[in-house]
Amino acid sequence: MYQPRTYRRWIKDDDLVSFTVVVRETDLYIRAASNLEAAAKEAVIKYRTLLEGYIESHPLFLHSLEPCTVENDAPEIVREMAQSAGAVGVGPMAAVAGAIAEVVGRDLLAYSPEVIVENGGDIFMKVSQTRLTGVYAGESQFTGKIALEINPEETPLGICTSSGTVGPSLSLGAADAVIVLSHSTPLADAAATAIGNKVVTADDIDTVIEQVKAVPGLVGAIIIKGSRMGMWGNLKLVPL
Numbered sequence: 001m002y003q004p005r006t007y008r009r010w011i012k013d014d015d016l017v018s019f020t021v022v023v024r025e026t027d028l029y030i031r032a033a034s035n036l037e038a039a040a041k042e043a044v045i046k047y048r049t050l051l052e053g054y055i056e057s058h059p060l061f062l063h064s065l066e067p068c069t070v071e072n073d074a075p076e077i078v079r080e081m082a083q084s085a086g087a088v089g090v091g092p093m094a095a096v097a098g099a100i101a102e103v104v105g106r107d108l109l110a111y112s113p114e115v116i117v118e119n120g121g122d123i124f125m126k127v128s129q130t131r132l133t134g135v136y137a138g139e140s141q142f143t144g145k146i147a148l149e150i151n152p153e154e155t156p157l158g159i160c161t162s163s164g165t166v167g168p169s170l171s172l173g174a175a176d177a178v179i180v181l182s183h184s185t186p187l188a189d190a191a192a193t194a195i196g197n198k199v200v201t202a203d204d205i206d207t208v209i210e211q212v213k214a215v216p217g218l219v220g221a222i223i224i225k226g227s228r229m230g231m232w233g234n235l236k237l238v239p240l
Helices: 006-012 036-057 074-086 090-107 185-196 203-211
Strands: 017-023 025-033 115-119 122-126 131-134 146-150 158-161 177-182 218-225 228-233 237-239
Touching: 006 074, 006 158, 006 185, 017 036, 025 036, 025 074, 025 090, 090 115, 115 158, 122 131, 122 185, 146 158, 158 185, 177 185, 185 203, 185 218, 185 237, 203 218, 203 228, 203 237
Parallel strands: none
Antiparallel strands: 017 025, 025 115, 115 122, 122 158, 131 146, 146 237, 158 177, 177 218, 218 228
8 A cells, every 4th residue: 555755755955856756666756966757767667677577487586575596697686685685584575675776776876976766765875965864763753853964975875764663564573663774775675674573662672783783784773663762883863
C-alpha cells in the first residue's frame, strides 16, 4: 500500500532542483543541479528491466527472506543486492530500494556534481557542500527535531532507514527508526532491515548497537525507539 511521503516537504534549501520520477513501484525524489527527470527515468527503466528480467527466471530472489547465491554473470545490481543482503543475513530484496537509489544516482553524476536520490527513506547522496538529512521516526519525539549533518568528503554515501512502526516495508522488529550509513547504499539498506528486525523494545538498543559495530562496511547507525536513541559512528546530529 502506498504511504504518503510527507517528509519530502521538509526540504528547505533551494540551491538544487527537485523532481520526482515514478516507474511502477519505484518512486524517487531527486535533487540535482538541473532537472534531470528524463535521464533519471531512463536509468530507472534500465535497472528495473535488468532486475525484473533476473527475477523472472529466478523467483526465489524476489521472495526469499534469507541470503541468496547468484551467478557471476548476473546483472551488477543483482550481485550488489545479493552481496549486501548476504553480509547481514537477510533476503536480497531488503537491499532493492538502496540499490536503485545508488545506481540511478551514480548515472546522474555524469550530468550534475551534486545528486541526492531518495527512495522511500533510503538515500544516495553525493554533495559538494554540507547538507542536513532530517530524522523521521514516526511518533517518536525525535521526528522533525534532529538531523544528520553530512559533509562533502563523506560522500558518496548511503543513508537508509528501516522502521517497524512506519510504512509498509516488512520488519520483524518494532523500532521507530533504524538509520544506517555506508558508502554502499544497498548495504546500508539491507543492514537497516537486519538491525531493525532485532529491536523490539528500547532495552534492545544497546545490545544491537554493539552488533552493528561488527558489520564490515558500515560507517554509522542510529536506533530510535520511543524516547530512547542509540548511536554509533562518527556522526554529527544537529537540531532542526
